[in-house]
Amino acid sequence: MCEADVYLVKEGQEQLIIESVDIVTPEGDSTWRLVNIFGDQKTVKGRIKEMNLVNHKILFELQAD
Amino acid sequence: MCEADVYLVKEGQEQLIIESVDIVTPEGDSTWRLVNIFGDQKTVKGRIKEMNLVNHKILFELQAD
Numbered sequence: 001m002c003e004a005d006v007y008l009v010k011e012g013q014e015q016l017i018i019e020s021v022d023i024v025t026p027e028g029d030s031t032w033r034l035v036n037i038f039g040d041q042k043t044v045k046g047r048i049k050e051m052n053l054v055n056h057k058i059l060f061e062l063q064a065d
Numbered sequence: 066m067c068e069a070d071v072y073l074v075k076e077g078q079e080q081l082i083i084e085s086v087d088i089v090t091p092e093g094d095s096t097w098r099l100v101n102i103f104g105d106q107k108t109v110k111g112r113i114k115e116m117n118l119v120n121h122k123i124l125f126e127l128q129a130d
Contacts, residue, residue, distance in 0.1 A: 001119060002067035002069075002118050002119055002121060003118050003119060004067075004118055021118065022117065022118050022119045023115070023116065023117055023118070024113070024115070024116040024118075025114075025115045025116070026112065026113060026114075037119065047091065048089070048091060048113070049090075049091075050088070050089070050090045051088065051089040051090070052087065052088055053067050053068050053069055053086065053087050053088070053089075053118065054066060054067055054068060054087045054102065056067060
């Protein structure tokens, strides 16, 4: 399976938000809906900092502006 | 491998931009750098419409504003 773990980077630290995410969709301004392969959902506010799919990792960071 | 194919959705049509993408990073305002597992790079202007990692698919769309 090719899901990814989603982290929020805060002051240089990666905080795990939700594991095994399948679907990522924007929900309005700088809010994202994350749905994992178990059907769990979370929203994260921020912007995408980097996605590394082969390493199963998506990093968000807080919006600067 | 867990790379994804990246499409730009234009007038309801999905146009393939680049296959087998590993790394996605933002480059300034609404521009994204895409690097695939072969080391090929492309940039796409727009915003993420949806990512479906299990289906290996990332959709971009043109910015409305």
